[in-house]
Amino acid sequence: MKQMISLKEIERRAYRSTFQDGIYDILFGMIFLILAWIPALDKVNIPRTYGYLLILLPVLMVWIGKRQITIPRLGAVEFGPTRRTRKMLFLIVVAAFFFLNMPLLLMMGDGFGGGLLEHAGIPVAAGLVVTPVIVVAGYFLDCPRMFVYAALMAFSIPQSSFMYDFVGWPFNSVISLGIPGLVILIYGLTLLSGFLTKYPRLKAEVNHVGQ
């Protein structure tokens, strides 16, 4: 052998193959887009709560997508205790973060506090609260692209404030979160398309082991 094969690299490649389907990217893209359009609900007198609840829809789509699209094509795998521990830690940190920050998140989203929050509440809330969650996800789930998504979300704060002078409220939020959301969504759909082509669904399990 030219060099000993790195077991760590094999494990990392196997782990990262489970999210080359683009489903998580589609999730983040849709969350960005929903957050972008929530302020616009005020224009049509729809409570923002419905917008926040809409975020559950892409989360549900991830759950369904993994079971109906990814696993039948890629195969199921159970990783070792280290990965399971990291995933559990991630879920605990995210749950605690949202639980502790949800009231603040909602108030900021409604413009409570005035100033920048009055016309850029959603991007500020997303940038300050959701961004750390995405960074944590990128670290614990070993997915480097999430750091880029976190940076895009953080950048929406100054961008939204800048855009306010040109397009006003609520379109400053729509643009500052909507454009990156659309880019991420398109990237996710591209990954999904490639995944479906690379891993066609088998009609029946093909193996002769144990026969």
Added chain:
Amino acid sequence: MSVSNEPGGYQLTELDRIIHEPARYNIMALLYVVKRAEFLFVQNQTGLTPGNLSTHVSKLEGADCVVIEKTFVGKVPRTFLSLSERGREAFEDYREKMKVLFTTPPGAQSPPGSA
């Protein structure tokens, strides 16, 4: 592994020869780093054809290195592969031997760290 004092006199055991084959080594390396994996996942990761993978897995099962678990998820049959305890030990032992082999200068009488 029995090690002779002749230069290059390493002798692999029969189990080592089973693991030594590149495709089987890749299969065992993948199963070593996960708890268990579906046949399809192993096939995708190793790039082997289903028939080829079946043949190698059967050989590993025959050597008591791999455990094959056939189950149903709903009405869909699924085959899961995992390393047995013996398989893990054999794989670790094989890797250790290869490290010694590659770090011992040619012609050395007593490889460092060998029994």
